[in-house]
Amino acid sequence: MATELLRVQDIAAEVQEKNLLEHINLVINEGEIHVLMGPNGAGKSTLGNVIMGHPSYHISHGSVRFLGEDITKMTPDKRARKGLFLSFQNPEEVPGVSLENFLRTAKSAIKGEEENVFVFNLALKKLMKTLDMDPSYADRQLNVGFSGGEKKKSEILQMLALEPRLAILDETDSGLDIDAVRIVSQGIKAFHNKSNALLIITHNTKILENITPDFVHILVKGRLVAQGDASLIRTIEQKGYAPFFETQEMLS
């Protein structure tokens, strides 16, 4: 029986007293790939950030558990050290800090011991090769002057290097050309195994051509309105999100 990684239980989240999420329930087990879809502004990124522990969101109800432990009040760095990962749509630029230095610092923090500089360098170069990244990127300042595609690849590289138990990918496919989408989905495939899991947040279906999810969730106006298997994606491709708005209205 697969171990439960994440359990989101009846979460309500708000920012400045504005409700963004309500009655969210979500369970993710080892080995699973989940997809979270929904129209723009539905709250998909918010849910990713709430699971990761963004300090701006206030959890007014419910709990988040990871590997059985209540992490609702835990800071993001502690969640990351437990095995959570969130890839960003538009990651922050950090001038003067090289990608490699940053990633080695992160890896050391997660492992709880200093990474060997030489060993890490070799491992990183290898991972960069699988993502078709120029090795010189390791010395570049973190995300500074990276193109959209380079930023996304850098996020996937970080996922591969940090080896989280659960990776949440927020719109990692948006704004990418066909080749980049292919490389990113190769990265996802390289990452996925029986003891980890993925939650892929997206609002288009291109990236899912290469990946078969176990579960698909539909988020509309801050509520999960439908859950199904991969076939749900076809429904959305054909009918859009319109039918789900009705469900959302019924629920609220």
Next chain:
Amino acid sequence: MSKKKTKLEEMDFSRYDFRNREDPAYKVSNGLTKEIVSSISQEKHDPSWMLDFRLHCLEIYDHLKLPSWGPSLKELSLDEIATYVKPRTTMKDSWEEVPLQIKDTFERLGIPQAERESLAGVGAQYDSEVVYHNMQKEVSEQGVIYTDMESALTEHEDMVKKYFMKLVPPFDHKFAALHGAVWSGGSFVYVPEGIHVKAPLQSYFRLNAAGAGQFEHTLIILAPGSSLHFIEGCSAPKYNVLNLHAGCVELYVGEGARLRYSTIENWSKNMMNLNTKRAKVERNGTIEWVSGSFGSHISMLYPSSLLVGEGAHSQYTGITFAGKGQILDTGAKVIHSAPNTTSSISTKSISKNGGVSITRSQVSVAAKAFGVKSTVSCESLMLDSLSRSDTIPAMDIKNDQADIGHEARIGRISDQAIYYLMTRGIGEKDARTLIVRGFADPIAKELPMEYAVEMNNLINLEMEGSIG
């Protein structure tokens, strides 16, 4: 703020903050009088022209007013400062001969080790006098002179007479006059024509006595076509009374010569650092200033470059880190008085815990200095809402064929960037440190290796103290 924080703040400068029992061979009484200046001169066996010069400077000092701009210097009273404290030793050229307590001081500051590993020569001053000076034999065989100012005054009197306080004349400002009256110690360097000194020379200035002043004079002369990297370091233990540092640096860069002058300043936070540094650069010569200001209570320091020969170049790279109770008023000045001269000023300042960091830049272009190019870039990072940061640029361009650029940026650490690093497992404190280090990185790259490491350590220590 918690108790823990106080403890960390005291730890901040622990590497520099250790005192030796005061045991001077001679110490003048506090204050500044004709008698005190005369007794310093006598103690130092000055030639008579130097005594006359000192007394002349004292008269100028008495006539000049405190600067009307910049941070207030009202709390400084010369009546409470001993301007000359002579250590109980003479200058040695072997560490073995330096008295144990003083030798230990410089050991703890890592000076003899740096000398063995990466320097061509070292000078070390303790309070008012230089206690150690040595240079590699190969370098002295090239004709390079590197010694204390006192020895230079006897051994190279003509050169000293020709250059001493000509670039920074005593009437320049009140503390230049004070310096002229009570100067003691410092280094003299002469590099002959065409000679390239491969490893850096370093002079270190340590002020151990409480309520004392340090007034070292650094005079560097580069003959045409020569090059040198000179490093200046300074520190002091912390006391509850004010200390004063009013040093003077005069750099003469000959035709086609190249001088890099690096400073890492770690004065304790009871220091008034009112230092004057100036370089005169001849045709196609280059002066590169690299300056890190971390310590002192109040600093006023604006290294100036006079570009007097066609094609001369000046580059200033500076970083300041102003913490609690500190006002670091720094910057750079360039005077383009010859055609086709170029300059760049690049500064980064960090302020936290109520620290004030002020960056001034001044670029002047003379009427007939055509074809001048100059760029000024000042960036500031404030780590909390208590702290302050100001950028004050000034430009005086007297012809219309100059290419001048200026940019200034003042910002705070982005919460989003901290969150981003935290989602990768990095704790909040480490995330802030990483961001601040990244901000300082372009400057750290300019510093000699061991100083770059030291600057990173300082940022670590400063950051530990800053998390409330």
